[in-house]
Amino acid sequence: MADVLVVAEHLNGALTDITFEMLGKARELSTGLGGHATLALLGSDVRPLADQLGAANAVLLVEDPALDPYTPDAWQQVLASIIRERQPALVLVGNTGMGIDLAAGLSAALDLPLAAYCADLRLDNGAVLATSQVYGGKLFAESRLPGSGAIASVMAGAFSTDAGKSSSPATVEAIPAPKIHSRVRFKRLNVPEAGDVDITREQILVSVGRGIQEEDNIALVAELASALGGAVSASRPIIDNGWLPRVRQVGKSGMKVKPRLYIAIGISGAPEHLEGMRDAELIVAVNTDAKAPIFDVAQYGTTVDLFDLLPVLTEKIREMRAVAA
């Protein structure tokens, strides 16, 4: 078969953006391959979600209480049986907190090759070429996926949601759930409270990364943020160290932000971080490594040492704003 099968992802009753991003790409690829774009929708009482999935030629619906909320074990078992039976040329899974388990698990279960971290998928001489972002975004690897079946895990934001969105309902084919023996049990979902600051609503963010070296140095960043009338956010390592609360984390596993100004201090720009901030209106990056990937998304950058720059910059901005006021 030349079909492209998308694994739909939904959280808290809503389809996630990556589902539409993958579906749009699946339409394009399946047309070129001479097959259909199909979508596997797993859960319980999720049929209404199919109303937004008209971009798929068919929605394969599997409803079972064991499938909702998501657990990797139950979903993998059901998806493996669908893929075994339908034999799609390509399976698209989000490279997300849910998809990492599914993509690699299915690859091992079905003995299908997997291209992870896909930033691009395109047709070349009738085959799908996958471009994966590896080595922290420093290199790309291009691999040719066999038409006999492969899996690609797709980075969030790699494709537009437009081609995957549709206001018409999809053709639904309900598939009975196979017997599920799940060894992973869902307990509860934890949705963070915004806390003191909601960084998704701030117009100016000064974001701090590993380059700050020590917890006490975060004060330098806080002063710059305060001088600008903005808030402090951070990349993952700072949060993992417990130096700032989790609600301040920008990136794939944190918040997606779109401020008017984003100043990245000592952040190298790992793909996980870029995913959360690349849409900021103006990005200024300070990093001593001239080759840091953050400079590829920033409009302005400098390799001046942050410890030399921050006090001077904070002072100048204070002066300037005092004059403006």
Next chain:
Amino acid sequence: MRIVVPVKQVPDLVEDLEIGPDGASLDEDLVKYVLNEFDDHALEEALQLKEAGSDVEVVVLALDYGDVDQVLFTSLAKGADRATKVTGDFSSAPDSHTTARALAATLSGMQFDLVLTGVQAIDDLDGQVGPLLATLLEAPHVSVATHLKLEADGRTLSVQQEYGGGITADLEVDLPAVVGVQAARATPRYASVSRVRQLMRSAELETASADVTASAALKIERLFKPVSTTHAQMIDGSPTDVADAITRILSDRGLLKG
């Protein structure tokens, strides 16, 4: 209870990565290996579970390439109980499928309750090792996990799985299981150089052999440096010059209004 932590070495991103003459792999002569940082978190989490009081033995596994001895002795210095070198035809860093198969072959001859891997590595182009390994072992798996807790019954583990937007799910997993650790509860500990050296003289590494090849290998045709369509306009000069320039840019955009 036995916790196994397979660790892997990855190219050090501090060094420039050079593409080899085949255009599809790294120039091995120039690669400097370091421990995958997520594996360091997995080991730390295993040591934390051990120190939490339960009767836990921590066993570290690493495939034989790069500075494998250094990695394993460092793990012992940090507090692992045993360290095993898995030998095979690993002239350079093998892909994830080969790694998972070699680890599965080693683990199939070993009793274990929990396997902790780093959630991912910068080179796992063909998928993350944790779920690959779990599926080969027919064990359940949870990746992107934090807040690991062994339950008193000794048969289950509680974890948080991270989704986007700061949302997490509390999950409970039957043991034996494979868990991909996103971050340990504490910053991974350091081992002093003198302690590592001392162990290199006094301790023995165990060995196991695993000759495997991956069947569902991904064929890489081309490795290339991203040609970024955009690059920041770089501001050079003294800190004062740079601060002036940035202030001017922000001011011109109306970002410095009082």
